[in-house]
Amino acid sequence: MRILLLADIHANWPALQAIQEPFDVCLVMGDIVDYGLEPAPCIEWVRQRATYVVRGNHDHGVAQQVRINGKNGFKYLTGVTRILTQERISQADRRYLGSLPISKRVTIDNTKFLLVHATPRDPLDEYAIADVDFWSRRLEGVDAQVICTGHTHLPCVLEVGERLIINPGSVGQPRDGDPRASYAIIENQRVELKRIEYPVEETVRTVWESNLPEPAKALLAEVFRTGALAKPDSGRHRPELGATPANDLLRTAEEAAAV
Numbered sequence: 389m390r391i392l393l394l395a396d397i398h399a400n401w402p403a404l405q406a407i408q409e410p411f412d413v414c415l416v417m418g419d420i421v422d423y424g425l426e427p428a429p430c431i432e433w434v435r436q437r438a439t440y441v442v443r444g445n446h447d448h449g450v451a452q453q454v455r456i457n458g459k460n461g462f463k464y465l466t467g468v469t470r471i472l473t474q475e476r477i478s479q480a481d482r483r484y485l486g487s488l489p490i491s492k493r494v495t496i497d498n499t500k501f502l503l504v505h506a507t508p509r510d511p512l513d514e515y516a517i518a519d520v521d522f523w524s525r526r527l528e529g530v531d532a533q534v535i536c537t538g539h540t541h542l543p544c545v546l547e548v549g550e551r552l553i554i555n556p557g558s559v560g561q562p563r564d565g566d567p568r569a570s571y572a573i574i575e576n577q578r579v580e581l582k583r584i585e586y587p588v589e590e591t592v593r594t595v596w597e598s599n600l601p602e603p604a605k606a607l608l609a610e611v612f613r614t615g616a617l618a619k620p621d622s623g624r625h626r627p628e629l630g631a632t633p634a635n636d637l638l639r640t641a642e643e644a645a646a647v
């Protein structure tokens with residue numbers, strides 16, 4: 389049994405296409421849309437190929453047609469790209485995103501899995517750190533041996549007592565400084581976090597060819613090319629981020645986006 393774990397595809401079609409792994413089961417932990425500008429083929433791929441899928445906060449926001457007016461970082465990018473996401477998906481796509489469960493329990497090869505985008509306590513929005521104490525508190529009463537998650541865009545495998553937390557990282561928008569698409573494979577009870585190069589410039593080209601505001605194009609290109617947003621004290625230009633303490637920038641931006 390070979391299980392492919394994907395999360396946070398974020399409408400990055402070239403990144404998703406680069407993952408050519410054979411699998412028996414494919415688990416998708418949400419955030420299929422926003423940020424990237426090719427949501428329709430990504431939704432179609434997930435609908436056709438994934439075995440179990442849960443809803444992410446961005447899927448939820450698009451399904452519910454939530455408009456975001458963020459001034460900073462990822463929240464700003466969510467607001468401006470969501471407008472294009474809505475233009476580029478069908479009613480059926482929107483209904484599909486809205487039909488996804490918030491959490492999913494499934495038994496595979498006698499192992500109990502729980503799929504959530506964020507955490508069991510707050511499946512859509514809670515930002516989880518890779519910390520045993522943090523997760524211990526969130527696993528009380530959870531009947532699963534493996535908890536598959538996403539949301540942070542940071543890959544990790546964490547043992548918490550007898551249980552395992554797996555975050556495969558982000559397919560379409562890694563934020564750990566490595567721009568390659570991130571995913572995970574479980575095979576023979578072993579978890580492997582994997583990275584694959586993809587044609588980043590194809591993704592960047594869709595951004596430059598869009599009618600997004602120029603600052604958004606620059607920020608998105610930076611994230612796709614570097615796997616992170618530069619900190620405001622790095623000397624690189626970044627609009628409207630001066631008030632955010634540098635050390636907290638990425639965390640703050642992710643939390644701000646989680647609406």
Ligand SMILES: [Fe+2]
Nearest residue numbers: 396419539541
């Ligand atoms: Fe995400």
